[in-house]
Amino acid sequence: MIRRIKGTMDIMPEDTPLFRHIEGIMREEAERYGFGEIRTPMFENTELFVRGVGDTTDVVQKEMYTFVDRDEDKSISLRPEGTASVARAIIENGRCSDTMPMKFYYIISCFRHEKPQAGRSREFFQFGTEMFGTESPTADATVIALAYSVLCRLGLDNVKLHINSIGCKQCRPGYRDALISHFSAKEECLCDTCKARLSKNPLRLLDCKNPECHELALSAPKTVEHLCPDCEKKFTILKESLDAMHIPYEVDTSIVRGLDYYTNTVFEFIAEGIGAQSTVCGGGRYDGLVESLGGPNLPGIGFGMGLTRVILAMKEKGLDTVEKKKPSLYIAALGERAQVVALGIVEELRRGGQYCECDIVGRSLKAQMKYADKIGADYTLILGDGELESQTAQLRSMKTGEQETVELSKIVEKMSNI
Ligand code: ATP
Numbered sequence: 001m002i003r004r005i006k007g008t009m010d011i012m013p014e015d016t017p018l019f020r021h022i023e024g025i026m027r028e029e030a031e032r033y034g035f036g037e038i039r040t041p042m043f044e045n046t047e048l049f050v051r052g053v054g055d056t057t058d059v060v061q062k063e064m065y066t067f068v069d070r071d072e073d074k075s076i077s078l079r080p081e082g083t084a085s086v087a088r089a090i091i092e093n094g095r096c097s098d099t100m101p102m103k104f105y106y107i108i109s110c111f112r113h114e115k116p117q118a119g120r121s122r123e124f125f126q127f128g129t130e131m132f133g134t135e136s137p138t139a140d141a142t143v144i145a146l147a148y149s150v151l152c153r154l155g156l157d158n159v160k161l162h163i164n165s166i167g168c169k170q171c172r173p174g175y176r177d178a179l180i181s182h183f184s185a186k187e188e189c190l191c192d193t194c195k196a197r198l199s200k201n202p203l204r205l206l207d208c209k210n211p212e213c214h215e216l217a218l219s220a221p222k223t224v225e226h227l228c229p230d231c232e233k234k235f236t237i238l239k240e241s242l243d244a245m246h247i248p249y250e251v252d253t254s255i256v257r258g259l260d261y262y263t264n265t266v267f268e269f270i271a272e273g274i275g276a277q278s279t280v281c282g283g284g285r286y287d288g289l290v291e292s293l294g295g296p297n298l299p300g301i302g303f304g305m306g307l308t309r310v311i312l313a314m315k316e317k318g319l320d321t322v323e324k325k326k327p328s329l330y331i332a333a334l335g336e337r338a339q340v341v342a343l344g345i346v347e348e349l350r351r352g353g354q355y356c357e358c359d360i361v362g363r364s365l366k367a368q369m370k371y372a373d374k375i376g377a378d379y380t381l382i383l384g385d386g387e388l389e390s391q392t393a394q395l396r397s398m399k400t401g402e403q404e405t406v407e408l409s410k411i412v413e414k415m416s417n418i
């Protein structure tokens, strides 16, 4: 037997309604905030992610699914996230001079070779948004409000918002030096990856998962202590904007985010009670990204929300049940002739927009009634030789048990008026 790849999942029909319910709310909210859906390819030139996500990140160094294309000597990668592709798409489609801000959203699967565990898989689903063309912290607050609004509508109003500012190009050099001297003092305790990236990108050491590196990161200097006056002001306005929208938050100086291109605002929504992978949504500002991909200097802000983690958080609160769609009518048919007649009636009802079923297996009456019960049909109709003879049948309400005699030629009309 061939099994599915480790870290991937099959979502069976009983689970897809929950996904669709969640995705529906995500789409509705995104569109309410004026975001339009964008769809980009599932794979891209590896170089896009190396530049867009950053060659010193874990995602690029350890987690990407990369392969050489069959007919070209090209390195291709499955997308590990969505932002780099959206930035590429707006450059490639000549949208960088469109009216600002430009607002996009997507619901996609992403691929990362990580250790599978609760809330962490190798193919995972993400609701993402990206807003380009404004540096204002009120834009950051708007994007956060959208994520908050989605979580609230899903019933997850207990998910905590953590915010931080990691500064800009101006504040970075001073902070970098402070970090390098902090970590250099204990260089022998660092993992090999961190040793190698210490001088290249010391910010990455702050979210290394290795216990010793993590321990050292806890006592590292904080980004907020090294903000330039402009970043300081932006952070204040962000906090005031969240206050104005009554969105609760806490400043959490430990958040730096895993991707290289972030600047200024970074944020996470954290759910309690779902285990170690508790970040249901992470995002931030990436003002240097578009330019680093060959476009103009266009600021951006966005987030990624993991669907599986949202579901875990909903399960924790008992919010993961979605009402299953039930048929209005099930026709139990006894014999081949009755099956064909039933099919004709059911199909006409379906064309009229109803969800109906009839027997197409040839089971016993008892088994058919059991099936009707299982699928939760509102009404049933039994069709056998006698009914075909008299051209009438008993329409039974499964809720009340009431029965009424209906002419076969009037069933469609009758069901349409129920
Ligand atoms: P983490 O710290 O959990 O590794 P990250 O910083 O790598 O997350 P992002 O790249 O910002 O995550 O992705 C945004 C969101 O996507 C995360 O907050 C999370 O909800 C979800 N996510 C990321 N990686 C995975 C994964 N391997 N499996 C399931 N969901 C994931």
Ligand code: MG
Pocket (backbone or CB within 6 Å): 258
């Ligand atoms: Mg990660």
